[in-house]
Amino acid sequence: MTALTLLLPLLTTTGLLGCTHGKLVKGDDTAVGDGGADTAGDGGADTAGDGGGDTGSGPPPNVVVDLSGDAGGRVVGLANLASLDSAAFGFGAVSWTAVPVDGQAGFRVETLPVDAVEFELDPASFPGWKSALFMPFAFEDDNGDGLHDDTEVITGTSTTWLAWFEAPLPAALAALGFSEGWNALDLSATKGFPPAADLLHIPLFQSLVPRESLTLSGTWEASSPSIHEVGLALMPGSVIAGDAGVTDWFYDAPMAASWSATIKGPPPPDHKADIDGDGVTEAVEVPLSYHDLNHDGSMDPTTEPPLYAACSSGRVVLAWYVDPITALDQAWGWTMQGVGTGWLGLVNPSGTVELLDEDALSGLVMDESCALAATATAAPAGLPSLRARARPVLSPFSTAPRR
Ligand SMILES: [Ca+2]
Ligand SMILES: [Ca+2]
Ligand SMILES: [Ca+2]
Secondary structure, X not given: OXXXXXXXXXXXOOXXXXXXXXXXXXXXXXXOOOOOOOOOOOOOOOXXXXXXXXXXXXXXXXXXXXXXXXXXXXXXXXXXEEEOOOOOOEEEEEEEXXXXXXXXXXXXXXXXXXXXXXXXXXXXXXXXXXXXXXEEEEEEOOOOOOOOOOOOOEEEEOOEEEEEEOOOOOHXXXXXXXXXXXXXXXXXXXXXXXXXXXXXXXXXXXXOOOEOEEEEEEEEOOOOOOHHHEXXXXXXXXXXXXXXXXXXXXXXXXXOOXXXXXXXOOOOHHHOEOOOOOOOOXXXXXXXXXXXXXXXXXXXXXXXXXXXXXXXXXXXXXXXXXXXXXXXXXXXXHHHHOOOOEEEXXXXXXXXXXXXXXXXXOOEEEOOOOOOHHHXXXXXHHOOOOOOOOOOOOOOOOOOOOO
């Protein structure tokens, strides 16, 4: 099966941030059911077909995307991969869109759109043989035009992609169950040529829906100072890093033997920065206790230094906020790394990131053994880095070696 050993470019995020995102344009309309949802009026420009529930005339869908979670207000698009090249990896035109009905977005795809980008998937094994790839994704269609505008949040991408395989199909691929024309590729597999998947059941897990709130709770177990002189604050990471200009924070309250702090909504803009340089902005908030020396019920970071942080299994816990994602290449990268957006609770031992579930986040401990210093020295400027985790495997074919 050496012919199937893909020798595709091994992609990294290098160059990703430098790439310009192609203007997303409407593709050829072949989405089914262009009835009431049609906002453009003519068949050629309609991209807002009404999905799998179409009961009107015309052929049935031959591509169906199954959406997990809430589909209300969301639209599913099929975005053409514009380049496999690491320096220019990204998506071009959104060739089709469809409004889900009962969680299913149905498409009728016929010929390859004229503006679709084709490239050699495996020039070593199949020189000259070309294909085109399309990533299913779901987005909040805020303005209801059926198209993905570049400010509209992407709620998930599928790891099963639509692929157009040119004729003649290499015999080795035919033997794997592929056909000339349209196929579905399961890119979540880690070995070999991506296996064929069912065009009528393409799963799309909406993993990028931003989590709007986070609750941290636990116990205060330090023997001193007296709990009546202790406060609990969520300190912006930028303040810990020395930015005196940030003076507002989410939470500042008297300590309790059993405490709980809930963060809701996005942090103020001055809490946010692209800490790890991956193009997505984030914020870090650190739950910590402090000695309220002047008994005014709030933390003055210049005169009331932190006492202890909140620990889970001995590791300092951080609250991260990741801005909602609107760019297709970032959405794919974050899907591949398995990290969501919005509020996340995590620990950052020795530079790696470990997400915590609700159970862990409700059993935190503040005591003498949980020192903020452990966090402050973990990364430059006291801020942990998601960088190691945030290097997404961008190419579906980069999980080398596939064999
Ligand atoms: Ca829109
Ligand atoms: Ca970032
Ligand atoms: Ca105070």
